[in-house]
Amino acid sequence: MSHPLRLASLVASNSDILAALGAASWVVAVDHHSDAPGLEAAVRVGLDLDIDVAALAATRPDLVLASLSVPGQERVVQRVQAAGLNVMVLDPLSVTDTLADIDSIGHAIGRSAQAADVIVELTTALDALHRIFPVPPRVLVEWWPRPIIAATRDSWVTDLLSRLGAVNALAERAGRSSPLTLEEVRAARPDLIVCSWCGAKRLRPELIEARGLGVPVVAIHESGLGRPGPRLLDGARQLSAALGALAST
Missing domain, CATH: 3.40.50.1980 (Nitrogenase molybdenum iron protein domain)
Known part of the structure; x- marks a missing residue:
């Protein structure tokens, strides 16, 4: 069995997605606002708009998840990229985009099947509320x-x-x-x-x-x-x- 990826999440929405995909234990670095279950072992690297990039880099993440849903995070992304880290930047404007992001993250971390399940559950539950x-x-x-x-x-x-x-x-x-x-x-x-x-x-x-x-x-x-x-x-x-x-x- 291959070793899980070392993941970092810079915003709470991405941390919630990782937790829903069963990958919270893979997260080695996370922002201060994230409160999804399973992040206890992750290093806290600052607020979403004030990430300590040196501390983030020290955790040696294979993939850093950022999101422009937090206004101003593009400046953080630039600093993280300048440090040579691999960054996946999400930019959802709708629920449909959000479901697509769950799929994209699932694909990126080898959890496509779990992502598909989450998407079906969310879509079905939202449809029932209409x-x-x-x-x-x-x-x-x-x-x-x-x-x-x-x-x-x-x-x-x-x-x-x-x-x-x-x-x-x-x-x-x-x-x-x-x-x-x-x-x-x-x-x-x-x-x-x-x-x-x-x-x-x-x-x-x-x-x-x-x-x-x-x-x-x-x-x-x-x-x-x-x-x-x-x-x-x-x-x-x-x-x-x-x-x-x-x-x-």
């Missing part, structure tokens, strides 16, 4: 409160909401995310606002409610919405429940 509303609810997913930053057209959030029968309230706004004024939030006419602050120690939906928009707010941890990987299913289930509650009021 519902038809008389009018698709408009949902705004907020990544940060000050300034307000929310998911826009080119985010996997748009695809995820569509699969649930809803729409991204900012689907006509270009880019992956955008800073917004309170008036721009109001103009987006959301029926539901999701508090999914990235990197926050505590979600405080009451701060969003205090803006006086009169829109229901639900809190969903960023691990369920901010990471294009298998844990999007967790976020989708919570979103589906919130949409169901919204429809029943």
Whole structure:
């Protein structure tokens, strides 16, 4: 039996994918945010945007997994490549892209069969959450409160909401995310606002409610919405429940 690859993951979404593929124990270096099970033996090499490249290189990874889903990671990728390390860079803009990334990672690490299983399970579970509303609810997913930053057209959030029968309230706004004024939030006419602050120690939906928009707010941890990987299913289930509650009021 060949020795498993030595893997490094620079973002939590990729770590979640590796764990779902049964390869967490192969990870020798990982960013500080990753919390997938099985990473206990991996060396922590810094925040996703502040990777200690020397510490990363010292773990001698065969393959480093990065992702442009974290804005600004392209600068980290350049430093890792300059160190002579083999880097696989993902750049998902949709749930479909995310499923393709799971397949690509599975192929790269010799876990294609496991990847196929994960893709089928995710697709089936997401399909089961789809519902038809008389009018698709408009949902705004907020990544940060000050300034307000929310998911826009080119985010996997748009695809995820569509699969649930809803729409991204900012689907006509270009880019992956955008800073917004309170008036721009109001103009987006959301029926539901999701508090999914990235990197926050505590979600405080009451701060969003205090803006006086009169829109229901639900809190969903960023691990369920901010990471294009298998844990999007967790976020989708919570979103589906919130949409169901919204429809029943």
